[in-house]
Amino acid sequence: xxxxxxxxxxxxxxxxxxxxxxxxxxxxxxxxxxxxxxxxxxxxxxxxxxxxxxxxxxxxxxxxxxxxxxxxxxxxxxxxxxxxxxxxxxxxxxxxxxxxxxxxxxxxxxxxxxxxxxxxxxxxxxxxxxxxxxxxxxxxxxxxxxxxxxxxxxxxxxxxxxxxxxxxxxxxxxxxxxxxxxxxxxxxxxxxxxxxxxxxxxxxxxxxxxxxxxxxxxxxxxxxxxxxxxxxxx
Numbered sequence: 001x002x003x004x005x006x007x008x009x010x011x012x013x014x015x016x017x018x019x020x021x022x023x024x025x026x027x028x029x030x031x032x033x034x035x036x037x038x039x040x041x042x043x044x045x046x047x048x049x050x051x052x053x054x055x056x057x058x059x060x061x062x063x064x065x066x067x068x069x070x071x072x073x074x075x076x077x078x079x080x081x082x083x084x085x086x087x088x089x090x091x092x093x094x095x096x097x098x099x100x101x102x103x104x105x106x107x108x109x110x111x112x113x114x115x116x117x118x119x120x121x122x123x124x125x126x127x128x129x130x131x132x133x134x135x136x137x138x139x140x141x142x143x144x145x146x147x148x149x150x151x152x153x154x155x156x157x158x159x160x161x162x163x164x165x166x167x168x169x170x171x172x173x174x175x176x177x178x179x180x181x182x183x184x185x186x187x188x189x190x191x192x193x194x195x196x197x198x199x200x201x202x203x204x205x206x207x208x209x210x211x212x213x214x215x216x217x218x219x220x221x222x223x224x225x226x227x228x229x230x231x232x233x234x
Contacts, residue, residue, distance in 0.1 A: 008158070008160055009152040009153065009154060009158070009160075009161070009176075010152075010153075011149070011150045011151060011152055011180075011183070011185055011186075012149075012151055012152075012153050013147075013148065013149045013150075013151070014147060014148075014151040014153060014189050015145070015146075015147030015148075016110055016145065016146045016147060016189070016199075016201060017145050017147075018110065018143060018144075018145060019108035019109065019110055019143070019144060019145070019146050019201060020108055020109050020110075020111065020112045020114075020115040020141050020142070020143055020215060021088075021106065021107065021108040021109075021115065021141070021142045021143075021144075022112075022115045022116065022118075022119045022139040022140065022141055022142075022218065023084070023139065023140055023142065024137065024138070024139060024140075025138035025139060025140045025217060026138075027087070028084065028140035028214075057090045057091055058083065058086050058087045058090040058091065060090075061075060061086070061089075061090045062075055062077075062086060062090075066090070067102075068089075068090060068092070068102055068103055069102040069103040070089050070090065070103050070104075074089075074205070074206055074207070075089065075090075075206055076206045076207060076209070076210060079210040079211065079212075080210070080211060080212060080213070081142065081210075081212045081213075081214070082210075084142060084212065085106065085206050085209050085210065085212060086206065088104050088105065088106045088107075088206075089103060089104040089105065089106070089206055090104060091104055092104035095170060095174060096170065096202075097164075097170050097173045097174070097190075097202065098170075098173050098174065098176070098177040098187075098188050098190075098202035098204075099174070099177060099202065100174050100177070100178065103181075105177075105187065105202045105203060105204055106146075106187075106201075106202070106203040106206070106209055107200065107201070107202050107203075108142075108144075108146065108200065108201050108203070109192065109195075109198055109199065109200050109201075110198070110199045110200075110201070111198065112141060112215070112216075112218075113195065113198070114192050114194075114195040114198030114199070114200065115141070116139075116218060116220070116230055117192065117194045117195035117198065118192065118194050118195070118200070119139055119220070120194075120220055120227075120228055120230075121194045123135070123137060123220065123228075124226060127222060127226075128226075133222045133223075133224050133225060133226060134222055134223060134224060135220075135221070135222045135228075136219065136220070136221045136222075137219070137220050137221075138217055138218070138219050138220075138233065139217065139218045139219075139220065140214065140215075140217050141214070141215030141216050141217065141218065142212050142213070142214060142215065143212070143213050143214070143215040144209050144210070144211065144212040144213070146187070146201055146203050146208060146209065147208070148186050148208055149186065150184060150185050150186035150187075151185070151186050151187050151188065151189050151201075152176070152180055152185060152187070152188045152189070153188075153189045153190075154188060154189065154190040154191065155189055155190060155191055155199060161190070164176050164190070165190060165191060165193055166193075167193040167194075176188075177202070177204075180204075181204060185204060186203065186204060186205050186208060187201055187202050187203040187204045187205065187208075188201070188202045188204075189201050190202070216232055216233070217232070217233040218230060218231065218232055218233065219231045219233055
């Protein structure tokens with residue numbers, strides 16, 4: 001069902017009953033055990049948490065003390081893995097396909113295989129910088145349904161989508177996202193550039209994600225080759 005008309009791409013209703021997002025397992029851990037390991041004094045733990053918050057982009061945005069283009073009115077609270085959801089929007093890095101430096105997005109794939117191909121591609125870029133092809137990295141899978149009105153669907157084969165799916169450039173796709181966000185768009189559903197036949201989604205709205213649950217863990221290991229071996233961890 002279309003909910004917009006005129007400009008391309010139309011914003012439509014989409015429902016993806018299961019999506020997968022992989023993040024580094026070290027980022028999946030909560031910070032409390034780490035801080036508690038530094039001292040036995042509960043008051044000191046609270047003080048360390050306050051000091052950590054000064055440089056924590058997620059906590060700053062949750063308290064509306066951030067220069068990011070997102071704040072407490074859009075972030076989620078009181079739900080499982082809210083810190084994981086909010087972090088996706090508060091750590092934009094250098095930007096990604098449909099997000100710039102001022103606001104992140106929740107990137108996920110409709111199947112774990114596509115998601116693994118996506119994270120492996122970006123890890124390979126990191127390894128290529130030093131030409132050192134030895135690495136072992138664990139990823140945690142976060143699973144949720146994503147759906148609703150207001151999604152730009154680039155999976156229909158329209159030639160106008162091709163510049164936004166460029167494997168080596170995010171320029172046109174970020175321009176599209178900058179135009180869609182003020183229109184209230186929920187996100188973008190698009191073909192994966194890293195896994196043939198795979199479908200990804202960039203969700204712009206944190207409120208559309210819960211409930212989020214933990215899926216499996218995966219280990220990617222490079223042993224001298226540019227292609228990793230992939231193992232599911234129990």
